Amino acid sequence: MKILIDNGHGYNTPGKCSPDKRLLEWKYTREIATELLARLKAAGFDAERIVTEDVDISLKERCRRVNAICKRVGASNVVLVSIHNNAAGSGGKWRDATGWCGFVYTKASSRSCHLAQLLYAEAEKRGLKGNRSVPREHYWMKNLAIVRDTACPAVLTENLFQDNKGEVDFLLSPQGREAIVSLHFDALIKYVSE
Incomplete structure (x- = not known):
């Protein structure tokens, strides 16, 4: 199973930050995606970030990159998680x-829905x-x-x-970063191991 990680937005996307500018979504999601990728690879999984650039890559191009991989290895052998912060x-x-949420397409496959449920369960475990x-x-x-x-x-x-002060404080703390990385890691491992 090929695990693809998309980190939302780029530094040139306006308005994607906390009111005090401590949390910049483009930077935060890249840090989370990079740590998640490192853990997945260290655990022996085939994982890849689809956006390594700091600039915003269009949705069309991100989807093209994902679909090129799907075409090469088979869509049933690929899973994608796109990581963002809410506002x-x-x-x-x-x-x-406050809170965590996961989105699927309105006509999502049962596999997409299942992954979303696994992710939510891990988020809920972390309060x-x-x-x-x-x-x-x-x-x-x-x-x-993207979905x-x-x-x-x-x-x-x-x-x-990113516009809730308490959640920004948590997200930027070592405990918050660990919670976000580990919930994705644990859910993805369960998904690909089934």
Whole structure:
């Protein structure tokens, strides 16, 4: 099984940061993706980041990269996780929304939905459920290009809120970084080992 990791956005994408600019989504997600990739490889898994550049790579190009790999090794032998931070609003204000969530396409495969449930279970084990209503399936469905236009099972994760001060403090702490990396690692290992 080939595990693909997508880290959302680039440094040139405006507005993707905490109100105090301590957490920059492009940088944070690359750090998480890099650590996750290192752990997966150290454990003997075939894993790859699809965006190694710091600039924003278009969704079309990211999907093209994923699908080229799917074509080469077979889509059923590939899984994709796109790592992001959430935001409850815009305008650079602190907000109250909390929690982790995972998104699949509105017409997602059962494998995508299963991976999303595994990811949510790992987030919940770490106390990251948050203060919002959670669908009974434990994943959210949305028409997002990275999960819609890729040929393999795919989940986009929103790893807490970059406009919630408490969550930013947690995300930037060693414990927070470990929670985010390990929840992805543990869920992916369960998925590929089934």
